[in-house]
Amino acid sequence: MKPRIGNGLLYGGLLLGALTLVPQSQADEVAKELKPAKNYTVTSAPTEELEIPPPVLPDLSGYTRAAALAKIPQHQGQGRIAVRRMLQQDALKDFIGGDERLREWVTRQHGMPQAIFIEGGRVSLADLARQLPKEQFAESEPGVFIARLPVVVAQGATLVVDKQVKEFRLSQERGAFLVNDGLLFLVDTKLTGWREGDNATATFRRPDEFRPFLVSWGGSQLYIVDSQVASLGYSNSKSYGVSVTQYTPGMHERLKRPAPTGWLLGSEFVDIWYGFYCYEAANVVIKGNTYRDNVVYGIDPHDRSHGLIIADNTVYGTKKKHGIIISREVNDSWIINNRSYDNKLSGIVIDRNSVNNLVAYNEVYRNHADGITLYESPNNLLWGNQIFNNTRHGIRVRNSVNIRLYENVAAANQLTGIYGHIKDLSDTDRDIRLDPFDTEVSMIVVGGKLAANGSSPLAIDSPLSVELYRVEMLAPTKSSGISFAGVLGDNQEQILDMMVRRKQAVLIDPIDSQVEMQD
Template sequence: MKQPPGKLKRGCAAGLLCSGLLLGALQLAAPWVQAAPALDSGKTAPRALKETSNYTVTSVPVEQLHLDEPKLPDLSGYTAAAVEAKIERTPGGKVVVRRMLQQDALKDFIGGNERLREWVQRQNGMPHAIFIEGGYVTPQDIAKTLPDSQFREVEPGVYLARLPLVVAQGATLHVGKDTKDLRLSQERGSFVVNDGQLFFTDTRLTAWREADNGPASLRKGSEFRPFLVSWGGSELYVSGSVFTSLGYDNSKSYGVSITQYTPGMQARLKRPEPTGWLIDSEFVDHWYGFYCYEAENVVIKGNTYRDNIVYGIDPHDRSHGLIIAENTVYGTRKKHGIIISREVDDSWIINNKSYANKLSGIVLDRNSVRNLVAYNEVYQNQSDGITIYESSDNLLWGNKVLNNARHGIRLRNSTNIRLYENISAANGLTGIYGHIKDLSDTDRDLELDPFDTEVSLILVGGKLAANGSSPLSIDSPLSVELYRVDMLAPSKSTGISFAGILGERQDEILDLLVRRKLAVLIDPVENQVDLHN
């Protein structure tokens, strides 16, 4: 159970044993993590001491810190051929135009006078949308059915939608290689809503500014731009395609989104969690390159996310089982390259490149737990390389975190963070920085996003080299365990720096870790009694 914000938990009398218990719990929850062996019953834990504000520095059994290399998910099945095999070419699909009002799939976009007014103005009357129903439909089918004023082929293989497109439950829209580009008119308020199955294979989807005869590149965040949203119970598959200039600063309208219906709608509709694959594609100049909410088993693999506005990849609230692998994310203009936030659990962020983003390269945020962040290259970001905020029980393995403007790896208010075989080098400040922060006086919703002001980590293997201020700095930790870490810092002869009282134990730490090559436990002593007195 969460402790009240700002309250620090007691440290363990045998901090090593506490870490072992945490690792054991993590193994049960996440099958890709191997827990360290339990302590040998013949080993003696550090002796209890009198109450003091100091930390103990002890050597501990190396076996306790062993982890096998994590097992990664098999990515071989996420291919263009596998996407094609999922397409259900059920005959009988039809195309109809209906009013947008009273349609469940559209209520989020026409609720309230302001949003309804948007489409009334753009369509010069009561707004309508194109509905795909009953079976398999292509853009070619839509163009044959509707007048040019609503949907037309502007040149061979290039289609312009001048109304919103809605894929109904039980229907399939397939935009394939016969479509060179599906353009969504910004002036006319076009966008795509998927409530069934939607496929883009070897094609393009472009938010289109008719006045410029070109993509609807961002002018300001509040200005409507076409978007794509895939609702609860739906499936979205994108393969070998290019999506350009989607999304703006309005709910569920961010760019490419896979999202459950809003709570009120979901209580009535009771749809399963949405899912989909986005593979081997390119996403450019979106408000969010990708967003999901209460989604499951989404695969984001082999894509390029470049020059997006707020985030590159942003899975959110209670999404789980995600695979974010082999993507290249760069040039995000406002915030982070890759971020998972608010209980995004049991997911893999592996083998990605995230660089030259405005803030951090990769972020785990707001109680996102049991995730594996492995073998990523995170470099030249304008803030931290990898940032962990209020997200405990995560494993970082074999990442290269290089030349970021601030910290290489930063963790705040997070416990049982395990850092194995990472390289954090040439970052502007600290190689690895752990700290606590009281967020009670911020605008944070403490019921929705609780936190504990505590931090602990296990650091095994890897290198911390040539970072600007120090290789490692920890502020008020519950515990720190170190083993087999190369630490080099040209600006400090000691090669390691701890905040506060830990700085006084620096020589002991380095003696055990560097000279004697032992595993080290740094553990706070709080309210303990010396049993020998």
């Protein structure tokens, strides 16, 4: 065992770490993982191209409570309310396909399953309670409403749940859930999965147990503002909790609905299978929310979503996986000014060919894997993040090229401050056709600080290239001082001489690539 940080390191008023003992085997883990280095050259690089201005952040001033409320149609007439069979309804086909899923609702409703439909105008929960029998929908106490059937907001309709509603409960026993195919507003209220038998929230018990959920389909708009959403979702397609998702490919081809969108502002999401999930969504804004104690993920944008803004959120206590993850071609998006901590795995993950994203000014700490992880996702910029006290690496980059790391602080992480490596995923359960990858890594590291990380400030495995400039390396945990691993370790003396003593930019380049260029 060896001391990791001594008496601790103060940065920005925060104690990054106190005396922590790390097994020598864990401290040397990175060196064992790295493959034997090829021959590399270390040369001085021009600095002009490395000095880029701070990134331009999106203007968030328009995403406010007032702006969201202004989207409620003011001249829309009273909507119609009808109860129909769930079968043959486009908005419900995903949930009744196959005998097993149909059986779920037959069992819970004790007959051919039905749903409540809101059509052709604007409706409130009070309207539903007045027009429907109590076994389908009821005001159980003043301002508290419970749905005992699925509720569908049809295309062209609007449901407004506002401060007149203390709580909107979805009955777990009766198989209730909420589908938005039009406009849905939750403002100053609560939406809760409800276990009527216990007269309590439907807290998570096991992955395959039905819990109510909210799904907002292609062409819809969802606005959740200053509200609490709790105890929704389970492990079944599109039933994850709070989902903004395009229709399945076959239905999308027929319906041709535009990408769904929405704003989630100033709200709290608790005990949800996926705190937020989207699929082929566009321009969704997730701003100023708290995601706490969710089950699998806090925030999880997925497949081919783009133009997302994930800003000013606090995400912590995720029980199974990551705090924030974007995965599978989630492009041209911003993850900025968030706090992600105490999650089961990584704080922030960029995954599966998600490109052209900005991850900036986040605080990522005390996560039980990496701080920020990039898997198979080239062409991303990380700027000005503070990443500290994570159980594994501060920043991990795997099979990703053209990763630019600017002005980041990675301190007191148990393994490496910045770790770049390649990995062959062919023998895993990964679908290579769906998620292709190249075993290549390259990065530019400019500015910032790497301090008191357990194994090494930097370790890079078989890179196509690495450029380093103005990187401060402080408070080494090893008595021998700063110690690199991998390619950098093989060339440590020369790298430190150029970067630290002579204040030059350093280019580490494989000899093979230079020979190919000459040929």
